[in-house]
Amino acid sequence: MREASTELLVELPPDSNVTDLLVEQGATNPMHALYARRGSNGWTDIPAQKFLQDVSALAKGLIAGGLEPGDTVAVMSATRYEWTLVDFAIWFAGGVTVPVYETSSPGQVEWILHDSGARRVFAEDNEKVELVRHILDTSAFLKDRLVNVVRMDDDGEAPNLASLAAAGTGVTDAELERHRSAAGLDDVASLVYTSGTTGKPKGCEITHGNFALVAVNMVAFLPELLRQDHARTLMFLPLAHVLARAVQVVCLSAGTTLGHTASAAQLLEDVQTFKPTFLLVVPRVFEKMRAGSARQAAAAGRAGAFGSASSAAVQYSREQDLAARGEGAGPGVLSRVRHAVFDRLVYPKLRQALGGQVHYTVSGASPLHQDDAHFFRGAGIPVLEGYGLTETTAPCTVNTPTRTRVGSVGIPVPGTTIRVAEDGEILVKGIGVFRGYHANEAANAKAFVNGFFRTGDLGELDAEGFLTVTGRKKDLLVTAGGKNVAPGPLEEKIREHSLVSHAVVVGDGKPFVSALVTLDPDGLESWCREHKLPALTLADAAADPKVRAAIQDAVNSANALVSKAESVRSFSVLTAQFTLESGHLTPSLKLRRAAVVRDFEGEIARLYG
Incomplete structure (x- = not known):
């Protein structure tokens, strides 16, 4: 422990x-x-x-x-x-x-x-x-x-x-x-x-x-964000979400000027006129921004240049991270030269897309892929990933400008203790932990152990106090052969592919692991153009051999992360989309796994013959 x-x-x-x-x-x-x-x-x-x-x-x-x-x-x-x-x-x-x-x-x-x-x-x-x-x-x-x-x-x-x-x-x-x-x-x-x-x-x-x-x-803990002169931020997360409410009160305490915008789509338009100095963003926004920038570069015939700028940003940030861990001296000469070139030619356009004044972004509500975090940090838009739940008034850990470890969700916020139990469950005690569930003593009895709230998430703490979330206890799959499989890392890796919008790994009680994949319409359009193919509808693409081969490549990359018993053996490309309206995403854009498994029961059955 x-x-x-x-x-x-x-x-x-x-x-x-x-x-x-x-x-x-x-x-x-x-x-x-x-x-x-x-x-x-x-x-x-x-x-x-x-x-x-x-x-x-x-x-x-x-x-x-x-x-x-x-x-x-x-x-x-x-x-x-x-x-x-x-x-x-x-x-x-x-x-x-x-x-x-x-x-x-x-x-x-x-x-x-x-x-x-x-x-x-x-x-x-x-x-x-x-x-x-x-x-x-x-x-x-x-x-x-x-x-x-x-x-x-x-x-x-x-x-x-x-x-x-x-x-x-x-x-x-x-x-x-x-x-x-x-x-x-x-x-x-x-x-x-x-x-x-x-x-x-x-x-x-x-x-x-x-x-x-x-x-x-939090004002005392993150002065670089909240105590800047003329600090400004836009709130687009639903205020019914506790993270948005908590950040709103943080901004009030700091005197940060807060604007409101109703959606992620409106956010990218409003930042141009509001010019925030920091932003709270969910991972899906980062993914869309990066993919959209890549598509724009490809449409202008600059896909190669953007790819080089992207790899340079990621490498520069990774070398910074290794130095912070004491495992390197920081970016080398070649890395610094490449980064300096793209910092004049490419990265300013990305920063301008967020209004040109953003010094930091904070990512929460769901896991952020490491590659995206490195990309944006390398491009001059540092991402501070945090972690929390409704029951912890959201933020219970966060990376800070002076203590950042990409891939982790940071260190405990002031007044908070994080404990990882013997079975890997993350336990939390501190100023943000709620009083209990309303009129639900049965749930309260299960929710706490020795004064700590049981999050239901799995994680690891390193020697310096950085927490890494590795999965959710309820999401763990147990195959018919008795192998425990954490779906999160597999899903994140598959979603890296530009064609993929969502991936849901299934296989609980089954002989092997499979996946349901949905396609990104914008990514599909760009992919077809890049591969000199006619435009495909989602239905046509789901059955297209070249599309399926590309998805198989993404699955193979994910499988390289795990043992053979944990690997994805088959997949289905769905013609549907997982959306808030379909009931497959929460308002904070987290996947409703149970709803997906229920609604696509027939498709899952076909994967297993």
């Missing part, structure tokens, strides 16, 4: 709560832009003083409507400025925020409203207002519950934010302060439901201390 810890850097009074971070910003720097809001004429700064006033007005409206400290309030919306505004208003009124993914099915919404006991719902627009009302009218659990629904945009007939604020004009500042200060660090600030990759979502009780202590300690 190995263990690593980082000492707490900042403590907070036990009777304080997350709202004190906003009060402090309003008092110390009232005209500083805490937020920026995108409109038809560009980005408009929202000073701390203005944000505090608007939060207070909405909170008074909630209090006037009867909200008492500890009451739960649901929020169903895509990422937008109003989400943040409403979140803090709920906290100022003494309430508990219950995030609902805006892509949630009616059944999921019904369960969360029922389980959380929410009697108030903020819904983004008319469509979501009607969805919530329909659920309330038809649900056997909710039809007799009085629930107020407030619309967050300005269209339609439902009560909106302006009318809510107007309703609170009679509430005194003293009454608002009584509600705002009612909670302490140990009280629940948010009931965050797991994404439900398996089973029914469980409500995680995230406390004020979880949010606030993680925030102030």
Whole structure:
């Protein structure tokens, strides 16, 4: 059993709560832009003083409507400025925020409203207002519950934010302060439901201390990101995801100007005008950026030059990493010369694609492939990979600018201890670990051991405290021959191929290991052009011998990583895509493995004759 810890850097009074971070910003720097809001004429700064006033007005409206400290309030919306505004208003009124993914099915919404006991719902627009009302009218659990629904945009007939604020004009500042200060660090600030990759979502009780202590300690831990002059970042992850909420509170504590954008596609457009200094990005965005740059270079007849620039970036970063491990002297002369050439000709275009001002990126939510991390670091866009779960208020380990080990998810954040059990399971104890699952004592009994939260992930700790995640206990396959197979490394290697969008390794209880592969439409178009083939549809490509031969090459590369008993013996190229809408990806773009295995049961059966 190995263990690593980082000492707490900042403590907070036990009777304080997350709202004190906003009060402090309003008092110390009232005209500083805490937020920026995108409109038809560009980005408009929202000073701390203005944000505090608007939060207070909405909170008074909630209090006037009867909200008492500890009451739960649901929020169903895509990422937008109003989400943040409403979140803090709920906290100022003494309430508990219950995030609902805006892509949630009616059944999921019904369960969360029922389980959380929410009697108030903020819904983004008319469509979501009607969805919530329909659920309330038809649900056997909710039809007799009085629930107020407030619309967050300005269209339609439902009560909106302006009318809510107007309703609170009679509430005194003293009454608002009584509600705002009612909670302490140990009280629940948010009931965050797991994404439900398996089973029914469980409500995680995230406390004020979880949010606030993680925030102030991350500011002290990552000053290179958060204490820069004019630090700015864009948030595109769903705010229903705890990582996005935690980062939002971190930015508030640091005074980092935060903008909102609703999707990864919109992110790459908005960075051009917002010009962030750091970004929180999921691995799929890095993969798309790199593949898109390669396709653009190929279309312009510069595939060879981009390939050389890519290999130079990866080599330069790998040599830096070896030096950090004490296994080398750093990039050699030839490596430095090649890197310097491409740093004038190629890499600036990549940096400009992120607005030209990004000094660091932080990767989370799912594993990042090492080659991508080396590529972007070598191109001048350092990637700091981290690790966490909903139950740990997300960040429990992270690489830092001064302590980075590519391939690992970093060292424990302040106030956190990471332990790897004898069976390889990662255990966590610290300031971010949640209070427990809401109204679910059976789940709580299984979730903790000797004060540590059992993550269900498998990992390794090195002598310097860097954690590497090697898989998930539930994902381990056991073949009919009794061989344990971790699918993650195989899937990551197969996905390196430009043709591949997703790979799912299967074989639990089967005589050998197989894989389901989906094709990347953009990658397919570029591959056909590169190989001087006519354009292929996904259906045609799935059966094309040349495409299948290319996928076999990717499978062979993956098989080189493992023993013969663990190797992928057969594969199927699917004509479908794994998407959020199909139910095969979570809102944070993690694969719902159980859903894939269920929905493609017939295809898996054919792989085994």
